[in-house]
Amino acid sequence: MLPPTSHPAPGWYADPEQYGTERYWDGAAWSDHRRPAQAVQAVHAVPVVVAGPAVVRGPTNGLAVASLVCGIVGAVFGLIPWTFWLAWILGILAIVFGAIGRKKADREPAAGKRSSATAGLILGVVAIILGIIGLILVVSVLEDSISTYNDFKSCFEHPDQLHCD
Numbered sequence: 001m002l003p004p005t006s007h008p009a010p011g012w013y014a015d016p017e018q019y020g021t022e023r024y025w026d027g028a029a030w031s032d033h034r035r036p037a038q039a040v041q042a043v044h045a046v047p048v049v050v051a052g053p054a055v056v057r058g059p060t061n062g063l064a065v066a067s068l069v070c071g072i073v074g075a076v077f078g079l080i081p082w083t084f085w086l087a088w089i090l091g092i093l094a095i096v097f098g099a100i101g102r103k104k105a106d107r108e109p110a111a112g113k114r115s116s117a118t119a120g121l122i123l124g125v126v127a128i129i130l131g132i133i134g135l136i137l138v139v140s141v142l143e144d145s146i147s148t149y150n151d152f153k154s155c156f157e158h159p160d161q162l163h164c165d
Contacts, residue, residue, distance in 0.1 A: 007025075008027075010026050010027040011024070011025060012025075012038070020036065021036060021037055022034065022037050058110045059104075059108045060111055061105055061111040061112060061113035063097045064097070064101030064105065064113035064116040067093075067101050067117050067120025067121060068094075068098075068123070070093045070094035070097060070120065070123075071090070071098070071121070071122070073090055074086070074087045074089075074090030074093075074094055074131075075091075075123050075130060078128075078130025079134075080134075081134060084130070084138070085131070086131075087128065087131030087134065088127070088131045091123075091124040091125065091126075091131060092124065094127060095121055095124035095125065097117075098120040098121030099121065100117075101113060101114075102117040102121070
């Protein structure tokens with residue numbers, strides 16, 4: 001006599017013919033009933049920790065990079081009218097960050113970025129100079145505008161005293 005064959009219990013199982021669906025097994029054969037696959041819910045989730053090689057990073061010199069960025073942005077703001085005050089602020093920050101970044105690069109050669117700190121320092125000075133030039137230009141334009149306005153105003157107030165064109 002042959003031993004009885006064991007079949008899975010009746011229930012919904014992954015459909016072997018259609019991915020992403022479940023099909024009902026009646027205990028002996030597949031039925032025609034299908035449904036979208038249900039999400040599997042874990043009863044007890046156990047975190048898995050995978051150990052790998054430790055990543056050791058050397059010293060970095062973020063102030064050197066910050067100096068360079070402040071110097072570049074400050075120089076650009078120095079070229080735009082009415083933003084000269086931002087050029088001053090960013091220029092000063094670039095100089096301070098650049099000086100500290102250069103000292104760190106000298107103390108810890110592995111940190112590097114000495115050239116970035118130097119470039120930031122120089123651009124900080126350039127940003128301040130451009131900010132001063134921008135202020136001079138804005139003041140000059142304002143003075144010319146005020147002078148022109150006063151001349152125009154005096155033509156109407158005292159037309160006999162001035163030659164108005």
